[in-house]
Amino acid sequence: MTFMPQTDSDSAGVAEQTPSPRSIRAPRPWLVVLIACAGQFLVVLDVSVMNVALPSMKADLDLTDAGLQWVLNAYSIAFAGFMLLGGRAADLYGRKTMFLAGLGLFTAASVVGGIAPEGSWLIGARAVQGLGAAALSPATLTLVTSAVPTGAARTRAIGTWTAVGAAGGAAGGFVGGLLVDLLNWRWVLLVNVPVGVLVLAAAVLGLRESRTAAGRRLDLPGAVLVTAGLATLAYGIVQTEAAGWASAATLLPLGGGLALLALFAAVETRTKEPLVPLGIFRNRAVSAANAGIMLCGFSSFGMWFFMTVYAQNVLGYTPLQAGLALVPSSLAVLVGSKTAPRLMARTGARGLAVTGVLIAAAGFAWQSTLTADGTFLTTILGPGVLMMGGIGLATTPLAALATSAAGPGDAGLVSGLVNTSRTMGGALGLATLTTVAAAATPDLLHLGPVPASSLVPGYAMAFRVSAGVLLTAAVLLLAWLPRPARR
Secondary structure: OOOOOHHHHHHHHHOOOOOOOOHHHOOOOHHHHHHHHHHHHHHHHHHHOOOOHHHHHHHHOOOHHHHHHHHHHHHHHHHHHOHHHHHHHHHHHHHHHHHHHHHHHHHHHHHHHHOOOOHHHHHHHHHHHHHHHHHHHHHHHHHHHOOOOOOOHHHHHHHHHHHHHHHHHHHHHHHHEEEEEEEOOOOHHOOOHHHHHHHHHHHHHHOOOOOOOOOOOOOOOHHHHHHHHHHHHHHHHHHHHHHHHOOOHHHHHHHHHHHHHHHHHHOOOOOOOOOOHHHHHHOOOHHHHHHHHHHHHHHHHHHHHHHHEEEEEEEEOOHHHHHHHHHHHHHHHHHHHHHHHHHHHHHHHHHHHHHHHHHHHHHHHOOOOOOOOHEEEEEHHHHHHHHHHHHHHHHHHHHHHHOOOOHHHHHHHHHHHHHHHHHHHHHHHHHHHHHHHHHHHOOOOOOOOHHHHHHHHHHHHHHHHHHHHHHHHHHHHHHHOOOOOOO
Protein backbone atom coordinates (compact mmCIF):
# COMPACT_ATOMS: atom_id res chain seq x y z
CA MET A 1 0.00 0.00 0.00
CA THR A 2 1.12 3.54 -0.65
CA PHE A 3 0.62 6.25 1.91
CA MET A 4 -1.58 8.98 0.43
CA PRO A 5 -1.77 12.46 1.92
CA GLN A 6 -5.04 13.32 3.56
CA THR A 7 -7.12 15.87 1.69
CA ASP A 8 -9.68 18.21 3.18
CA SER A 9 -12.56 16.08 1.95
CA ASP A 10 -10.95 12.88 3.19
CA SER A 11 -10.39 14.40 6.59
CA ALA A 12 -13.97 15.50 6.91
CA GLY A 13 -15.37 12.19 5.82
CA VAL A 14 -13.13 9.95 7.84
CA ALA A 15 -13.23 12.00 10.99
CA GLU A 16 -17.02 12.40 10.66
CA GLN A 17 -16.87 16.15 11.05
CA THR A 18 -17.51 19.08 8.75
CA PRO A 19 -14.64 21.55 8.57
CA SER A 20 -15.40 25.14 9.39
CA PRO A 21 -14.36 27.86 6.93
CA ARG A 22 -11.24 28.49 9.03
CA SER A 23 -10.20 24.83 8.87
CA ILE A 24 -10.69 24.34 5.14
CA ARG A 25 -7.37 25.95 4.34
CA ALA A 26 -4.60 23.48 5.15
CA PRO A 27 -1.59 24.76 7.11
CA ARG A 28 1.58 25.31 5.17
CA PRO A 29 3.62 22.06 5.01
CA TRP A 30 6.85 23.78 6.05
CA LEU A 31 5.16 25.07 9.22
CA VAL A 32 3.87 21.60 10.11
CA VAL A 33 7.33 20.12 9.56
CA LEU A 34 8.94 22.87 11.68
CA ILE A 35 6.53 22.32 14.60
CA ALA A 36 6.81 18.53 14.42
CA CYS A 37 10.63 18.65 14.30
CA ALA A 38 10.76 20.99 17.30
CA GLY A 39 8.73 18.49 19.32
CA GLN A 40 10.94 15.60 18.20
CA PHE A 41 14.10 17.53 19.09
CA LEU A 42 12.92 17.97 22.69
CA VAL A 43 12.05 14.29 23.03
CA VAL A 44 15.39 12.98 21.75
CA LEU A 45 17.43 15.66 23.54
CA ASP A 46 16.15 14.42 26.89
CA VAL A 47 17.50 10.93 26.21
CA SER A 48 21.10 12.19 26.34
CA VAL A 49 21.11 15.61 28.00
CA MET A 50 21.05 14.19 31.53
CA ASN A 51 24.38 12.36 31.31
CA VAL A 52 26.69 15.27 32.18
CA ALA A 53 24.35 16.49 34.95
CA LEU A 54 24.32 13.21 36.91
CA PRO A 55 27.21 14.01 39.31
CA SER A 56 25.60 17.34 40.28
CA MET A 57 22.21 15.68 40.79
CA LYS A 58 23.76 13.02 42.99
CA ALA A 59 25.43 15.58 45.26
CA ASP A 60 22.43 17.91 45.46
CA LEU A 61 19.69 15.31 46.07
CA ASP A 62 21.84 12.75 47.91
CA LEU A 63 21.00 10.06 45.37
CA THR A 64 22.47 6.57 45.54
CA ASP A 65 24.14 5.06 42.48
CA ALA A 66 20.98 2.99 41.87
CA GLY A 67 18.79 6.08 42.17
CA LEU A 68 21.03 7.94 39.77
CA GLN A 69 20.67 5.14 37.23
CA TRP A 70 16.89 5.32 37.54
CA VAL A 71 16.92 9.00 36.62
CA LEU A 72 17.89 7.75 33.15
CA ASN A 73 16.00 4.46 33.15
CA ALA A 74 12.60 5.82 34.21
CA TYR A 75 12.48 7.97 31.07
CA SER A 76 13.62 5.29 28.63
CA ILE A 77 11.32 2.58 30.02
CA ALA A 78 8.19 4.76 29.86
CA PHE A 79 9.21 6.10 26.46
CA ALA A 80 9.74 2.68 24.88
CA GLY A 81 6.83 0.99 26.66
CA PHE A 82 4.08 3.39 25.59
CA MET A 83 5.34 4.23 22.09
CA LEU A 84 3.11 1.89 20.07
CA LEU A 85 0.09 2.90 22.13
CA GLY A 86 0.92 6.55 21.42
CA GLY A 87 1.19 5.86 17.70
CA ARG A 88 -2.19 4.15 17.49
CA ALA A 89 -3.80 6.83 19.68
CA ALA A 90 -2.68 9.44 17.13
CA ASP A 91 -4.58 7.55 14.43
CA LEU A 92 -7.70 7.16 16.58
CA TYR A 93 -7.95 10.44 18.45
CA GLY A 94 -6.08 12.85 16.19
CA ARG A 95 -2.47 13.74 15.51
CA LYS A 96 -2.79 17.31 16.77
CA THR A 97 -4.57 16.15 19.93
CA MET A 98 -1.85 13.65 20.79
CA PHE A 99 0.91 16.11 19.90
CA LEU A 100 -0.54 18.71 22.27
CA ALA A 101 -1.29 16.17 25.02
CA GLY A 102 2.17 14.62 24.83
CA LEU A 103 4.03 17.92 24.71
CA GLY A 104 1.91 19.37 27.53
CA LEU A 105 2.62 16.36 29.75
CA PHE A 106 6.31 16.45 28.86
CA THR A 107 6.58 20.17 29.67
CA ALA A 108 4.68 19.87 32.97
CA ALA A 109 6.87 16.96 34.06
CA SER A 110 9.97 19.04 33.23
CA VAL A 111 8.78 21.68 35.71
CA VAL A 112 8.30 19.07 38.45
CA GLY A 113 11.70 17.50 37.76
CA GLY A 114 13.44 20.88 37.67
CA ILE A 115 12.18 21.85 41.13
CA ALA A 116 12.28 18.33 42.61
CA PRO A 117 13.10 18.49 46.35
CA GLU A 118 14.31 14.88 46.49
CA GLY A 119 15.29 11.97 44.28
CA SER A 120 11.92 10.19 44.23
CA TRP A 121 10.26 13.31 42.81
CA LEU A 122 12.90 13.55 40.09
CA ILE A 123 12.59 9.88 39.11
CA GLY A 124 8.78 10.13 39.01
CA ALA A 125 8.96 13.27 36.87
CA ARG A 126 11.32 11.52 34.46
CA ALA A 127 8.84 8.64 34.10
CA VAL A 128 6.02 11.07 33.30
CA GLN A 129 8.31 12.83 30.83
CA GLY A 130 8.82 9.49 29.08
CA LEU A 131 5.06 8.93 28.95
CA GLY A 132 4.57 12.36 27.35
CA ALA A 133 7.37 11.63 24.89
CA ALA A 134 5.71 8.34 23.90
CA ALA A 135 2.52 10.21 23.00
CA LEU A 136 4.36 13.06 21.28
CA SER A 137 7.06 11.32 19.23
CA PRO A 138 4.89 9.12 16.93
CA ALA A 139 2.61 12.09 16.25
CA THR A 140 5.58 14.16 15.03
CA LEU A 141 6.46 11.75 12.20
CA THR A 142 2.80 11.22 11.29
CA LEU A 143 2.27 14.98 11.06
CA VAL A 144 5.24 15.22 8.70
CA THR A 145 4.14 12.39 6.40
CA SER A 146 0.51 13.55 6.28
CA ALA A 147 1.41 17.19 5.55
CA VAL A 148 3.73 16.54 2.61
CA PRO A 149 2.66 14.69 -0.56
CA THR A 150 4.30 11.41 -1.51
CA GLY A 151 7.51 11.78 -3.49
CA ALA A 152 10.71 13.78 -3.28
CA ALA A 153 9.17 16.48 -1.09
CA ARG A 154 8.13 13.95 1.55
CA THR A 155 11.54 12.30 1.44
CA ARG A 156 13.16 15.69 2.10
CA ALA A 157 10.73 16.31 4.98
CA ILE A 158 11.55 12.92 6.51
CA GLY A 159 15.25 13.74 6.09
CA THR A 160 14.70 16.94 8.06
CA TRP A 161 12.81 15.04 10.77
CA THR A 162 15.58 12.43 10.96
CA ALA A 163 18.30 15.07 11.08
CA VAL A 164 16.62 17.07 13.83
CA GLY A 165 16.02 13.93 15.91
CA ALA A 166 19.62 12.80 15.52
CA ALA A 167 20.84 16.31 16.31
CA GLY A 168 18.81 16.24 19.53
CA GLY A 169 20.70 13.16 20.67
CA ALA A 170 23.98 14.65 19.52
CA ALA A 171 23.39 18.01 21.18
CA GLY A 172 22.59 16.48 24.56
CA GLY A 173 26.17 16.48 25.81
CA PHE A 174 26.85 20.04 24.66
CA VAL A 175 23.55 21.49 25.96
CA GLY A 176 23.87 19.64 29.27
CA GLY A 177 27.48 20.70 29.76
CA LEU A 178 26.69 24.31 28.94
CA LEU A 179 23.74 24.49 31.36
CA VAL A 180 25.54 22.72 34.20
CA ASP A 181 28.66 24.88 33.82
CA LEU A 182 26.83 28.21 33.52
CA LEU A 183 23.79 27.59 35.75
CA ASN A 184 23.09 24.28 37.54
CA TRP A 185 21.72 20.82 36.84
CA ARG A 186 18.07 21.86 37.33
CA TRP A 187 18.19 23.88 34.12
CA VAL A 188 18.78 20.69 32.17
CA LEU A 189 15.07 20.07 32.82
CA LEU A 190 13.77 23.62 33.19
CA VAL A 191 15.08 24.63 29.76
CA ASN A 192 12.31 22.44 28.29
CA VAL A 193 9.64 24.71 29.76
CA PRO A 194 9.96 27.91 27.69
CA VAL A 195 10.70 25.90 24.55
CA GLY A 196 7.75 23.58 25.23
CA VAL A 197 5.38 26.50 25.79
CA LEU A 198 6.46 28.15 22.52
CA VAL A 199 6.01 24.92 20.54
CA LEU A 200 2.61 24.33 22.19
CA ALA A 201 1.44 27.80 21.15
CA ALA A 202 2.70 27.25 17.61
CA ALA A 203 0.95 23.86 17.44
CA VAL A 204 -2.38 25.25 18.65
CA LEU A 205 -2.28 27.96 15.98
CA GLY A 206 -0.45 26.18 13.17
CA LEU A 207 -1.68 22.58 13.13
CA ARG A 208 -4.98 21.22 11.90
CA GLU A 209 -6.58 18.13 13.41
CA SER A 210 -6.57 14.95 11.35
CA ARG A 211 -7.29 11.32 12.04
CA THR A 212 -7.64 8.36 9.72
CA ALA A 213 -8.99 5.64 12.00
CA ALA A 214 -12.03 7.38 13.47
CA GLY A 215 -14.86 4.99 14.29
CA ARG A 216 -12.45 2.23 15.31
CA ARG A 217 -12.08 1.20 18.90
CA LEU A 218 -8.85 1.04 20.82
CA ASP A 219 -7.76 -2.56 21.28
CA LEU A 220 -7.51 -2.36 25.08
CA PRO A 221 -6.20 -5.92 25.74
CA GLY A 222 -3.59 -5.47 23.02
CA ALA A 223 -2.64 -2.03 24.35
CA VAL A 224 -2.16 -3.38 27.88
CA LEU A 225 -0.13 -6.38 26.72
CA VAL A 226 2.20 -4.56 24.32
CA THR A 227 2.78 -1.70 26.76
CA ALA A 228 3.50 -4.07 29.63
CA GLY A 229 5.67 -6.26 27.41
CA LEU A 230 7.78 -3.41 26.01
CA ALA A 231 8.13 -1.72 29.41
CA THR A 232 9.12 -5.01 31.09
CA LEU A 233 11.58 -5.77 28.29
CA ALA A 234 13.07 -2.27 28.57
CA TYR A 235 13.37 -2.74 32.34
CA GLY A 236 15.23 -6.00 31.80
CA ILE A 237 17.58 -4.33 29.32
CA VAL A 238 18.51 -1.50 31.66
CA GLN A 239 19.00 -3.99 34.53
CA THR A 240 21.94 -5.50 32.66
CA GLU A 241 24.03 -2.41 33.41
CA ALA A 242 23.94 -3.09 37.16
CA ALA A 243 23.21 -6.82 37.43
CA GLY A 244 24.74 -8.32 34.26
CA TRP A 245 23.10 -10.51 31.64
CA ALA A 246 23.12 -13.79 33.59
CA SER A 247 21.44 -12.64 36.82
CA ALA A 248 17.85 -13.37 37.79
CA ALA A 249 17.19 -9.63 38.07
CA THR A 250 17.85 -9.40 34.34
CA LEU A 251 16.60 -12.73 33.00
CA LEU A 252 13.20 -12.64 34.74
CA PRO A 253 12.05 -9.29 33.27
CA LEU A 254 13.56 -10.14 29.88
CA GLY A 255 11.73 -13.46 29.82
CA GLY A 256 8.55 -11.88 31.18
CA GLY A 257 8.65 -9.12 28.56
CA LEU A 258 9.12 -11.60 25.72
CA ALA A 259 6.28 -13.76 27.08
CA LEU A 260 3.93 -10.76 27.24
CA LEU A 261 4.83 -9.78 23.67
CA ALA A 262 4.20 -13.37 22.51
CA LEU A 263 0.80 -13.29 24.22
CA PHE A 264 0.14 -9.92 22.57
CA ALA A 265 0.85 -11.45 19.14
CA ALA A 266 -1.56 -14.31 19.87
CA VAL A 267 -4.30 -11.90 20.97
CA GLU A 268 -3.83 -9.67 17.92
CA THR A 269 -4.45 -12.56 15.52
CA ARG A 270 -7.92 -13.06 17.08
CA THR A 271 -8.95 -9.43 17.51
CA LYS A 272 -11.31 -7.83 15.01
CA GLU A 273 -9.68 -4.39 15.29
CA PRO A 274 -6.11 -5.08 16.49
CA LEU A 275 -3.80 -2.43 17.89
CA VAL A 276 -1.09 -3.73 15.54
CA PRO A 277 -2.29 -5.59 12.42
CA LEU A 278 0.46 -8.22 12.32
CA GLY A 279 0.06 -8.50 8.57
CA ILE A 280 1.94 -5.20 8.29
CA PHE A 281 5.15 -7.10 9.01
CA ARG A 282 4.64 -9.17 5.86
CA ASN A 283 5.62 -6.02 4.02
CA ARG A 284 9.37 -6.44 3.57
CA ALA A 285 9.97 -2.71 3.42
CA VAL A 286 8.34 -2.15 6.83
CA SER A 287 9.97 -5.09 8.60
CA ALA A 288 13.45 -4.72 7.08
CA ALA A 289 13.53 -0.94 7.53
CA ASN A 290 12.55 -1.21 11.19
CA ALA A 291 15.20 -3.87 11.77
CA GLY A 292 17.79 -1.58 10.15
CA ILE A 293 16.68 1.40 12.24
CA MET A 294 16.94 -0.70 15.41
CA LEU A 295 20.51 -1.76 14.60
CA CYS A 296 21.51 1.81 13.72
CA GLY A 297 20.04 2.96 17.05
CA PHE A 298 21.96 0.16 18.80
CA SER A 299 25.24 1.66 17.62
CA SER A 300 24.52 5.40 17.55
CA PHE A 301 23.07 5.78 21.07
CA GLY A 302 26.11 4.03 22.51
CA MET A 303 28.41 6.15 20.38
CA TRP A 304 27.34 9.41 22.07
CA PHE A 305 27.80 7.91 25.53
CA PHE A 306 31.24 6.40 24.91
CA MET A 307 32.58 9.39 22.98
CA THR A 308 31.54 11.68 25.85
CA VAL A 309 33.10 9.56 28.61
CA TYR A 310 36.25 8.95 26.52
CA ALA A 311 36.72 12.70 26.03
CA GLN A 312 36.26 13.40 29.75
CA ASN A 313 37.79 10.35 31.44
CA VAL A 314 40.73 9.76 29.09
CA LEU A 315 41.49 13.02 27.28
CA GLY A 316 40.65 15.19 30.31
CA TYR A 317 38.00 17.39 28.69
CA THR A 318 35.49 19.31 30.81
CA PRO A 319 31.77 18.56 30.19
CA LEU A 320 31.47 21.67 28.05
CA GLN A 321 34.63 20.86 26.08
CA ALA A 322 33.37 17.31 25.51
CA GLY A 323 30.09 18.68 24.18
CA LEU A 324 31.91 21.09 21.87
CA ALA A 325 34.15 18.29 20.62
CA LEU A 326 31.07 16.40 19.39
CA VAL A 327 29.61 19.36 17.48
CA PRO A 328 31.23 18.26 14.17
CA SER A 329 29.62 14.84 14.58
CA SER A 330 26.27 16.54 15.17
CA LEU A 331 26.74 18.57 12.00
CA ALA A 332 27.72 15.40 10.10
CA VAL A 333 24.45 13.67 10.93
CA LEU A 334 22.56 16.79 9.85
CA VAL A 335 24.44 16.93 6.54
CA GLY A 336 23.97 13.20 5.96
CA SER A 337 20.24 13.33 6.66
CA LYS A 338 19.66 16.40 4.49
CA THR A 339 21.82 15.07 1.62
CA ALA A 340 20.10 11.69 1.61
CA PRO A 341 16.93 12.72 -0.30
CA ARG A 342 18.97 13.98 -3.26
CA LEU A 343 21.18 10.90 -3.30
CA MET A 344 18.14 8.61 -3.10
CA ALA A 345 17.02 9.88 -6.50
CA ARG A 346 20.22 8.41 -7.97
CA THR A 347 20.97 5.35 -5.88
CA GLY A 348 17.52 4.36 -4.61
CA ALA A 349 16.55 4.03 -0.96
CA ARG A 350 17.93 0.50 -0.64
CA GLY A 351 21.35 1.34 -2.08
CA LEU A 352 21.74 4.50 -0.04
CA ALA A 353 20.72 2.79 3.21
CA VAL A 354 23.33 0.08 2.74
CA THR A 355 26.00 2.61 1.74
CA GLY A 356 25.28 4.75 4.79
CA VAL A 357 25.50 1.77 7.13
CA LEU A 358 28.86 0.75 5.62
CA ILE A 359 30.25 4.29 6.01
CA ALA A 360 29.14 4.31 9.65
CA ALA A 361 30.72 0.88 10.19
CA ALA A 362 34.03 2.22 8.82
CA GLY A 363 33.83 5.12 11.29
CA PHE A 364 33.20 2.79 14.23
CA ALA A 365 36.11 0.57 13.14
CA TRP A 366 38.36 3.66 13.01
CA GLN A 367 37.13 4.80 16.43
CA SER A 368 38.00 1.39 17.89
CA THR A 369 41.70 2.22 17.34
CA LEU A 370 41.56 5.02 19.97
CA THR A 371 44.44 5.36 22.42
CA ALA A 372 45.05 7.02 25.77
CA ASP A 373 47.05 9.80 24.11
CA GLY A 374 44.74 10.27 21.14
CA THR A 375 44.29 13.61 19.43
CA PHE A 376 41.09 15.45 18.63
CA LEU A 377 41.59 15.03 14.88
CA THR A 378 42.22 11.28 14.86
CA THR A 379 40.15 9.97 17.75
CA ILE A 380 37.12 12.29 17.80
CA LEU A 381 36.73 14.43 14.67
CA GLY A 382 37.55 11.99 11.86
CA PRO A 383 35.78 8.85 13.09
CA GLY A 384 32.92 10.88 14.56
CA VAL A 385 32.11 12.50 11.23
CA LEU A 386 32.17 9.13 9.45
CA MET A 387 30.04 7.43 12.10
CA MET A 388 27.29 9.99 12.28
CA GLY A 389 27.38 11.02 8.63
CA GLY A 390 26.80 7.39 7.71
CA ILE A 391 23.97 7.04 10.24
CA GLY A 392 22.30 10.13 8.78
CA LEU A 393 22.59 8.76 5.24
CA ALA A 394 21.12 5.41 6.31
CA THR A 395 18.28 6.44 8.62
CA THR A 396 16.49 8.79 6.22
CA PRO A 397 15.85 6.21 3.46
CA LEU A 398 14.96 3.57 6.06
CA ALA A 399 12.35 5.85 7.67
CA ALA A 400 11.01 6.76 4.22
CA LEU A 401 10.69 3.08 3.26
CA ALA A 402 8.91 2.19 6.50
CA THR A 403 6.38 5.02 6.38
CA SER A 404 5.64 4.97 2.63
CA ALA A 405 4.55 1.33 2.85
CA ALA A 406 1.76 2.07 5.35
CA GLY A 407 -1.85 2.89 4.60
CA PRO A 408 -3.37 6.14 5.93
CA GLY A 409 -5.14 4.34 8.78
CA ASP A 410 -1.86 2.89 10.03
CA ALA A 411 0.36 5.98 9.65
CA GLY A 412 0.56 6.68 13.36
CA LEU A 413 1.16 3.02 14.12
CA VAL A 414 4.06 2.79 11.65
CA SER A 415 5.51 6.02 13.02
CA GLY A 416 5.30 4.47 16.48
CA LEU A 417 7.07 1.36 15.16
CA VAL A 418 9.91 3.46 13.71
CA ASN A 419 10.39 5.31 16.99
CA THR A 420 10.03 2.14 19.06
CA SER A 421 12.66 0.40 16.93
CA ARG A 422 15.11 3.26 17.37
CA THR A 423 14.47 3.65 21.10
CA MET A 424 14.56 -0.06 21.92
CA GLY A 425 17.65 -0.47 19.74
CA GLY A 426 19.32 2.39 21.58
CA ALA A 427 18.43 1.02 25.03
CA LEU A 428 19.59 -2.47 24.09
CA GLY A 429 22.76 -1.10 22.52
CA LEU A 430 23.74 1.08 25.47
CA ALA A 431 23.14 -1.76 27.94
CA THR A 432 24.98 -4.32 25.81
CA LEU A 433 27.94 -2.10 24.95
CA THR A 434 28.34 -0.93 28.55
CA THR A 435 28.42 -4.57 29.66
CA VAL A 436 30.94 -5.45 26.94
CA ALA A 437 33.16 -2.49 27.87
CA ALA A 438 32.92 -3.24 31.58
CA ALA A 439 33.96 -6.86 30.95
CA ALA A 440 37.07 -5.62 29.14
CA THR A 441 37.72 -2.84 31.68
CA PRO A 442 36.59 -3.38 35.29
CA ASP A 443 37.37 0.29 36.06
CA LEU A 444 34.97 1.57 33.36
CA LEU A 445 32.24 2.75 35.73
CA HIS A 446 34.61 3.79 38.52
CA LEU A 447 33.69 7.26 39.74
CA GLY A 448 37.08 8.12 41.15
CA PRO A 449 40.36 8.82 39.36
CA VAL A 450 41.70 5.85 37.40
CA PRO A 451 44.60 5.55 34.94
CA ALA A 452 43.38 6.65 31.53
CA SER A 453 45.12 3.76 29.83
CA SER A 454 43.05 1.23 31.80
CA LEU A 455 39.79 2.60 30.33
CA VAL A 456 40.80 2.50 26.68
CA PRO A 457 40.44 -1.28 25.99
CA GLY A 458 36.81 -1.28 27.11
CA TYR A 459 35.90 1.75 25.02
CA ALA A 460 37.69 0.27 22.00
CA MET A 461 35.83 -3.02 22.39
CA ALA A 462 32.47 -1.22 22.47
CA PHE A 463 33.22 0.52 19.17
CA ARG A 464 34.49 -2.74 17.66
CA VAL A 465 31.25 -4.52 18.53
CA SER A 466 29.24 -1.63 17.09
CA ALA A 467 31.13 -1.91 13.81
CA GLY A 468 30.29 -5.62 13.67
CA VAL A 469 26.61 -4.90 14.35
CA LEU A 470 26.50 -2.39 11.48
CA LEU A 471 28.20 -4.81 9.08
CA THR A 472 25.51 -7.34 10.00
CA ALA A 473 22.88 -4.67 9.36
CA ALA A 474 24.30 -4.00 5.88
CA VAL A 475 24.09 -7.70 4.95
CA LEU A 476 20.57 -7.93 6.38
CA LEU A 477 19.37 -4.89 4.42
CA LEU A 478 20.89 -6.18 1.18
CA ALA A 479 19.11 -9.51 1.58
CA TRP A 480 15.81 -8.31 3.06
CA LEU A 481 14.90 -4.95 1.53
CA PRO A 482 12.95 -5.31 -1.72
CA ARG A 483 14.83 -4.39 -4.87
CA PRO A 484 13.48 -1.37 -6.75
CA ALA A 485 11.27 -2.19 -9.73
CA ARG A 486 12.91 -1.86 -13.14
CA ARG A 487 11.81 1.13 -15.15
